[in-house]
Ligand SMILES: [Fe+2]
């Protein structure tokens with residue numbers, strides 16, 4: 001599939017989660033927490049595949065003086081990852097939870113708008129349809145092994161993001177399974 005279609009699909013899925021968050025009852029802590037977990041998982045994976053496959057491919061095609069949009073996108077990812085790593089530790093009942101999530105949503109919407117309106121346009125000019133399809137395949141593969149949690153202090157450019165990405169993804173999955181097991185044990189004992 002064309003990489004732009006694939007990434008746009010991710011953007012739409014996350015936007016759907018944002019709307020779900022915005023229409024949830026402010027006192028429905030379990031729904032707010034569920035949506036937060038899904039947003040963190042989907043955005044972590046999406047940012048990783050862009051950083052491992054999409055952005056490096058664009059930078060490889062552009063001259064040093066043309067890559068500013070990608071560098072800006074990387075900085076926006078970094079801030080979003082920082083916000084997500086804080087949100088992960090925050091209880092949905094915390095006073096700051098909805099405010100922090102709202103700022104995250106504003107940042108991601110701004111980022112997606114620039115990506116779809118400026119970067120995607122640039123990408124259509126510098127890659128053939130066949131190349132865009134090949135990039136789509138690579139993005140699809142990278143997603144399978146992408147971390148499901150934010151790692152704001154892990155390098156975000158190749159080769160180090162790819163080297164660190166695999167153990168980070170493994171660690172995330174172990175953590176998620178561990179939490180599920182603990183959750184089940186606590187439920188069984190109560
Ligand atoms: Fe992005």
Ligand SMILES: [Fe+2]
Pocket residue numbers: 007011046050112115
């Ligand atoms: Fe994106």
